[in-house]
Amino acid sequence: MSAGAAMTGLPINHSINRRTLLASTAAAVLVGLTPAHARFLSGEVPWAPGAATPPEPATPGGWLFFTPDEARAVEAIVERLIPADELSPSGKDAGCAVFIDRQLAGPYGAAERLYMKPPFATNAAPEFGPQSPLSPAQQYRAGLKALDAWCKANRGGKSFADLSPTERDTVLTAMEKGEAKFEGFGARPLFNLVLQNTMEGFFADPLYGGNRDMVGWKLIGFPGARYDYRDFIDHVTDPYPLPPVGLQGRAGWTPGR
Structure with a gap:
């Protein structure tokens, strides 16, 4: 019996080879993953929409706190x-x-x-x-x-x-x-x-x-919550030509405009 077999307590014909060791280690790691990690590895999004604290739109009309x-x-x-x-x-x-x-x-x-x-x-x-x-x-x-x-x-x-x-x-x-x-x-x-x-x-x-x-944003030229600026990355010295967009969009807004 080899020293390795003796240390594992396995007969020499059942000793763990490299392939078996790596496979068992990978399995152990996967078992220990959190559900979020497992979803990430499987290609799923590891969070649920709205799981964080989303912004709540202000209630229109009247005063809620002030007299x-x-x-x-x-x-x-x-x-x-x-x-x-x-x-x-x-x-x-x-x-x-x-x-x-x-x-x-x-x-x-x-x-x-x-x-x-x-x-x-x-x-x-x-x-x-x-x-x-x-x-x-x-x-x-x-x-x-x-x-x-x-x-x-x-x-x-x-x-x-x-x-x-x-x-x-x-x-x-x-x-x-x-x-x-x-x-x-x-x-x-x-x-x-x-x-x-x-x-x-x-x-x-x-x-x-x-x-x-969006009067404040227009005053300082802030574009708002736009998701894509790739068309303007190489034009940093030029004024931004598009009107601002809020988290809820804006009147007449379509993606990319």
């Missing part, structure tokens, strides 16, 4: 943060307030994907994320209430939405600089939060309620 007074205030804010000009409509007309409303009514508003455990640092660097026990929805509710109270106390009993465009700009500037002192929620944190969400709404996919008619 009517809150909605008026937010529309007035976004209209001044992105005023209409010869290049684009205002943030209000682009749907930024609708975008914010739908976000606050969903997982973002409830801070479902944010770490919300204390302690909260008072002077933390931006990379540490929000330092507040309040969810975004709670911050908006408290902040808009504080804004309304401050305006009525300092602007002749008027709410923010009732101010003239010039007066609104003055209030927003005071909020940005921290000169306006709100009760219950800081003026500067509210300004920064609404500004960030307004920019997101202006440039996000129209699926989420903002960027109506």
